[in-house]
Each structure stands twice: as structure tokens, then as C-alpha cells.
Amino acid sequence: MKIKTLAIAAILLGFATGARADAPPKEQQELACAAQRMQLFYYYLAPNPSDKVKESKLNCGGAEETVRMPDWLAKSAEDMRANVVAYDAALGKLNQADVWQTAVSLLYEFATTETTPGEERTGKYFGLRGRFNSAVRRIEGKAADKTFEGRGKEMASQLNRILESMDGTLDALTKDNEEAFHQSAQKTAELCSGLFAVLFTKADTKSPAYRYLPKPRVLPFSRGVTLEVPWHQAMFINAGDAVDLLSTFESVMEDGSTETVTATVLQKISVSGVRRGNDGETACVLLLCNPEEAQFAALAADQSKTVNLLRRKKGDDEMTPMPMATLRKMFK
Numbered sequence: 001m002k003i004k005t006l007a008i009a010a011i012l013l014g015f016a017t018g019a020r021a022d023a024p025p026k027e028q029q030e031l032a033c034a035a036q037r038m039q040l041f042y043y044y045l046a047p048n049p050s051d052k053v054k055e056s057k058l059n060c061g062g063a064e065e066t067v068r069m070p071d072w073l074a075k076s077a078e079d080m081r082a083n084v085v086a087y088d089a090a091l092g093k094l095n096q097a098d099v100w101q102t103a104v105s106l107l108y109e110f111a112t113t114e115t116t117p118g119e120e121r122t123g124k125y126f127g128l129r130g131r132f133n134s135a136v137r138r139i140e141g142k143a144a145d146k147t148f149e150g151r152g153k154e155m156a157s158q159l160n161r162i163l164e165s166m167d168g169t170l171d172a173l174t175k176d177n178e179e180a181f182h183q184s185a186q187k188t189a190e191l192c193s194g195l196f197a198v199l200f201t202k203a204d205t206k207s208p209a210y211r212y213l214p215k216p217r218v219l220p221f222s223r224g225v226t227l228e229v230p231w232h233q234a235m236f237i238n239a240g241d242a243v244d245l246l247s248t249f250e251s252v253m254e255d256g257s258t259e260t261v262t263a264t265v266l267q268k269i270s271v272s273g274v275r276r277g278n279d280g281e282t283a284c285v286l287l288l289c290n291p292e293e294a295q296f297a298a299l300a301a302d303q304s305k306t307v308n309l310l311r312r313k314k315g316d317d318e319m320t321p322m323p324m325a326t327l328r329k330m331f332k
Helices: 026-044 074-081 097-113 119-140 154-176 178-198 291-303
Strands: 055-060 061-066 084-088 094-095 222-232 243-252 258-276 283-287 306-311
Touching: 026 055, 026 097, 026 178, 074 097, 084 097, 084 283, 097 119, 097 154, 097 178, 097 283, 119 154, 154 178, 222 291, 222 306, 243 283, 258 291, 283 291
Parallel strands: none
Antiparallel strands: 055 061, 084 094, 222 283, 243 258, 243 306, 258 283
């Protein structure tokens, strides 16, 4: 099994009960409980969980509780580890247990990250929220309903509620509202504990799934890049979609000749807004980029013969290196 760069993996079942020292007492308590439960959840999905994982003593709110790993979960986790569902350029093949462990480890990071007010704190939460959003969408796209012996749909719904609460945390940070920030952080911690609790309840297959769609917006440390594209390109692109940006331009080849080529410049870029003109006119698409991506998007818009935006399927989070397309390759 690959060792993944997850902060939780370095904490070997000490079940530390500390949380962010900057939080009010009630929030600290909820964060500490959430951290312990997310740590246990992570190890439930690992191969051959130890006896200390199978029966653990947690200290939540000053009260010690004994938590026993559900009997059914060992076989379910084994099945999830055998089911490869995605490929990551850095980590390689990912199975269902991997993608769930990624989401859970990010929730542990949320509960244990100690910060002080300022741009650094906002940047940390913005980055954490972005990674968690990607993890949730990857889970949704891989038959989540069938995991955890039918509890997957309810658990994926809980992940969406957590993502919504995280957005409330970011909103509070951007408005410098400390009270709202701590209230939202406490709510997120409570939802994390609620996610863990689903493991110990009977599967609910009748309730409808809950899916949170983030509001299109330009968040701190991101850039909104407006691209003008032909009207037909924007017909089926909407705010909230993810797109790849392709650039077609003249390139000097190794033999000194000039050839028209197409290159994938950016992948999985979020669409924040679309403004369509009348039939036959151009349209404007607002892309949500980090500062480096914004530079590449601006360069492509200025230097390309044409720019194409390709809409991605919901849940498609794979980032695959793409060689340039040339006419020579097309007719080879």
C-alpha cells in the first residue's frame, strides 16, 4: 500500500485530545472530539487494524468512552481497498478506501490546525477547503452509495454538509467576523462527529442524498480570469462546472519548421460565471484560477490562434499529462 502524504498518518494512535488553542472552550472540545474520531475512522480503513484501533478509549468533553470498530466494517474496508477507482499523478492508483481516507485526513487537519488571525490563516483554510472539495467530488463520482454496506449515500451527504459549513468558515474569514468564524468551525467539528456516528447506525437507504453546490465566487488567494470564447463554446458550460483549457498556436518544431499544434494548458479549472451574447456572438467565461494558472490563462488568450474550453464530467478529478497534438500525429 502506498504511503500517502497525509498529516494524520504520522500520528500513531496517541489520540491526543488537544485542539486549536485559539478556539473558545466549547469549540475546542468539539474540535478535539472530531480529531479523535477522524483519526479512528482513518485507521478503520487501513489494512489489518490493530487491537487498539478495534477497541479504543476516547476522551471527549472530559468523559472517557470506549469505541469498538463495527464488525461489518473490516470486510467492507477490505472490499473498498480492492476496488481501484481513480489515478493520481503523484500517488498512482487510488482505491475506494484511499479516497475516503483522503477526505477524513483533511477533516482531521481542519480540527487540529492551529492558526492566528490574518492572511496566513485565511490561506490555510482556503487551501484546505479546496482539497476537501476535490476529495468529496471524487467520492461522489465512484459509486459512493454502495460503500460501507449501504451507508455510503448518507455519509457522502454528510461530507457535503461539512463542505457547506467550511464555506461558512471562509465567508466569516473574508468578512473578518471572528464570532461567525468560531461558530462555523464548531459546527464543522460537530458534523465530523456526525459522520463518524453513521458507522454505528443502521444503513438509511430511503432518505434522499444531499448535495451542496458551492456558490460561484472569487475566494481569497484566487483570481477571476475572463476569457472571450465563441458563442457555441459557452452553450453548455455553466457556473460550477470544471473545464480544461486548450490552446492552438504556431510552434517551431525541432527540425526548424513551423506547425500548428494544440496543447492542454490547464486542467480542472472551476467556472465561476458565464455571460452569453446573442446567437452568433462571442461569450465571456469567468474562470477561477490560482495566481500561476491565471498567468497561463492570460498568455493563452493573448498568444493563441484559438482557445477551447472543454467541459468535464461531474466527479472527473483526474489530472493527466497530455502531449501536444500536431497534424503530423493526427495523420500518422
